[in-house]
Amino acid sequence: MTRNEFKKRFLKARRRIIAGEFSHLNDMQQEAVMATEGPLLLLAGAGSGKTTVIINRIANILKYGRASDCDEIPPYATEAELEVLEAYADRATEEIPEDVKSICALERAEPWRVIAITFTNKAADELKSRLEAILGEQALDIWASTFHSACVRILRRDIERLGIYSRNFTIYDTVDSQSLIKRIVKDLELDEKMFPPRTVLTYLSNAKDQMQTAEDFIDQVSKTRDIRKKQIGEIYREYTKRMREANALDFDDLILITVKMLSEYEDVREYYSNKFKYVLVDEYQDTNKLQYNLVRLLAGKWNNICVVGDDDQGIYRFRGASIENILSFEDQYKNCRVIRLEQNYRSTGNILDAANAVISMNVARKGKELWTKNERGELITLYRAENESDEAQYVATQILEGFSQGLNWGDFAVLYRMNAQSNQLEYAFKRNGIPYRVIGGTKFFDRAEIKDMLAYLCVINNTNDDLRLLRIINNPPRGIGAKTVDTVSQIASEGGVPIYEVVKRAREYTELSGAANRLLGFVNLIEDLRSFAYTAPEGEAAQDTQPKPRPLDELYEYLLRRTGYIDMLEKKNPQENASRIENIWELKSNIITYMQENEDGSLAGFLDEIALYTDIEQLDESVDSAIMMTMHSAKGLEFPVVFIVGAEEGIFPGVRSIGEPEELEEERRLCYVAITRAKKKLYITAARQRMLFGRTSANRISRFVEEIPDAYMDKVQPGITIIRNTGFSAPRPKTEKSRIEWQEKKTVPVTEFRKGDRVHHKAFGEGLLISVTAMGGDALLEIAFDSVGTKRLLCNSAARHMKKIDV
C-alpha cells in the first residue's frame, strides 16, 4: 500500500467513525460540530438545536482534537491501526472503545483549553451541566461562563499589574453605579434634572464601549458647544476617580479593564491567548464592541473562534449590543466558514411560517428561512379584546381550558412588552385560581434590606468601599446624621483618602469633635466584625497554619446580632417589616447554598457571585405554575402554549420605536423571538382600549399582526363569557352572529352558589363550597377542592367554569 493510499483510507475511516459519534445530529449540525479549526460563524435559528451543537462541538474537541477537521494523520500511524479503524468504521453507531478513539484523535484539547462564553448565568449553568452530563468530570475544567465572570476570574489573578486596583476589588452593580453618579451630580452642584443617573450611566457605558477614557471623552466634546456633554465628561472623570479610590469596578469596567490589560501587557495576553486554544461565544448578536474586542484578544493566538448567533434575535441594541458584530464577522475573519442551522425542532409549521413572515419584513438581516418537519399544528388564535381586563380574562380562561384538558400550568407562558402590563393579568390569574409566577420586576437583590446586609459584608471585605459604607454608616440609626456624613465625606475627598480613614481619625478633626464618639462607635463595630470574620472559630485555630476565616453563615448571624438590624425592624413596625425580615433570612440560605457549592468559599468569593448572579430566586421549577414575563426575558426559553398580549401599535411596537426604522426592526426581531417561543399553540391578543399609565387610549392592532398572513390565523372576537345557569360555557362563539346571540345572556347571580354546595369546576374538579363572601358586585368563593386543595375564586370570573352538582 502506498503512503498516499494509506492516508486516504485512514482519513476516510477516521471521518466515518467520528461522524458516527454525532450521527444523532442533522447534516448541518454535524458539519458545525466537526468544523473545529479556524473561525466559524454559526447562524443558528430559533429552536435549531444550537446548544446541542455547542456541547457536541466541545465534546469533539476534547475527544478527537482537530482530527475531524484536517487531512493530517499521525506520523506514527500503523497499518494495524488502520485495520482497527476500518473494522469499526462500518459500525460506527455503536459505542466505540477508547483505544479506537485514541487512534482517531489528533491533538486532543485539554478541557482548560476551551472557553465557552455566554451572556447569562442561566445559559452558562445550562452549558455546564449539559457538558458535565456527556463529558463527566473533565467538564469542570472547561471555562463555561459569562463574559463578566470570565473577566472577574482573569482580573482577580492579574489586575494588580495595572497598579490601580488591588486583587480584592469590589463590583458595583447598576444601582450602585447610579447612586454614585447621583452623589457626584450633587457634589459637582449640577442640576439633577439635567442629569438623571440612568442617562448619565448610559453615556459612560457607551464611552467605555468605545474604549474612551474620561479624558478622551472630554477631549472629544471640547470641540462642541454641548455644555451638557462637557459636564457629563466631568462626571465621568469624577466617577472614574472615585471608583479607583473605592477599589471598585462596575460591570462595564470588568470587561474594559480586562481588554486594556490584555492589550497593554503582552505577557498576560500571551498567557491567555495561548491557553485558550478554542473559543466559543454564544448569542453573538448581543455582543458589544468591547466584548468583540475581548473575544478577539482571547482567540488571537489560535484563531479557533466559533461564534453562534442569530441576527434575527438581536434585541439588545438599546444596551449597546451591536448586531454589526454578527453581520460583519465574515469581513473580520476573512477565511471564516459559515454554517446555517435552519431546521427548527421546536414549533409547528403555522407558528414558524408566521414568524418567518414577520421577520422577512426586516431589511438588515443575513437572510435565513427556518423550516420544520413538524406538523402544521393549530392555527394561531388572534383575540381582539375590549380592554385590558377582558384580555386578561381571556388568557385566564384559555389556560383553565388547557389545564382541564391535561396540560400543566407550567406549559403556559404569557409574554408582554413591558412589566407594567403584568398587573391585569395577575388579577385575572388570582381571581381564577391559576398559580403563576412573574419573572423579572423587582429583584431580590435590589431590595433595600438585602442591599443593606450586602453593604455590611462589602465593607467588611473592603473598607475603602465608600458607597456601601455611606449606606450603612447610620443604618440602623446610630446618631450619625446627614451633616456629619457630609463633613466626613468632604474631608475625605479633599484629602483623597477613603471615608473610613477619616472616620477612624475622627478625633483629629475639630469639625468632627461633636460626632467623634459616635463615629468611633461605628469604627468599633466594623473592626469587631472584621476581626470576627477573619479569625478562626475557637479551637480550630492551628498555630502553624494561617488563620482560617470564619464560616460565612456564622459571620452573617453575628452581623445581624451585632448591628441590631433585625431588632430595629421588629421594633419599628413588626407587621410591615415581616417580609423584610424574611428576606434577610432568605439571604442566609443563599449564603449556605454558596458554602455548600464552594468548599473553600470566601467572603470575597460570595460577594463576586452575588454581584454577578442577580436572579437566584428566578426559577424554582419545582412548583407548577404559569409564567409571566417580558418578551425579552423569554429569549432562549420555550413553552407549549404562548400568549403574546398587548399586540397594539404604541405598545408593541412601542411608541418610541414608531417612526424610527432601526428601532422598529429591533421590535420586529423581538416579535420574532416571542413567536418562536411557542411549540404547539400561539395566542396573540390585542385590546381595543387600554389604560396605561393612567391614560386610556384606543390603539390600532399591531402592524406585526398584520404582517402574518391570514391563512395562519383564526380571529376571535369577545363573546359574552358569562353564562346564566349551571353548566359549562359552550365553545367561544366565533362568528359575529352567534356573538350577538350570546350577548343576551346575563351575569350569574351571586346567590347562585351557597355555602355547603358541591360544585364542579372545569379545571379543578369537584369541591365543597366553604364560604361565600359578598365583595362589591362580586362574591369571593372559598372552595375546598378534592384534588387541588382549597382555592379562593371570584364568582364573576369563576362561575363560567363551574356548575353546581346535586348530591
Place this chain on the structure above:
DNA sequence: ATCATAACGCTTTTT
C-alpha cells in the same frame, strides 16, 4: 430624625 404629603415619571435588561 421621622413622618407626612406632594411631585414625578414611566420601555425593554444582563452583568
Place this chain on the structure above:
DNA sequence: GCGTTATGAT
C-alpha cells in the same frame, strides 16, 4: 394609576 422619592414640617 401606582410606586418611589424629595422636601418640608414637627
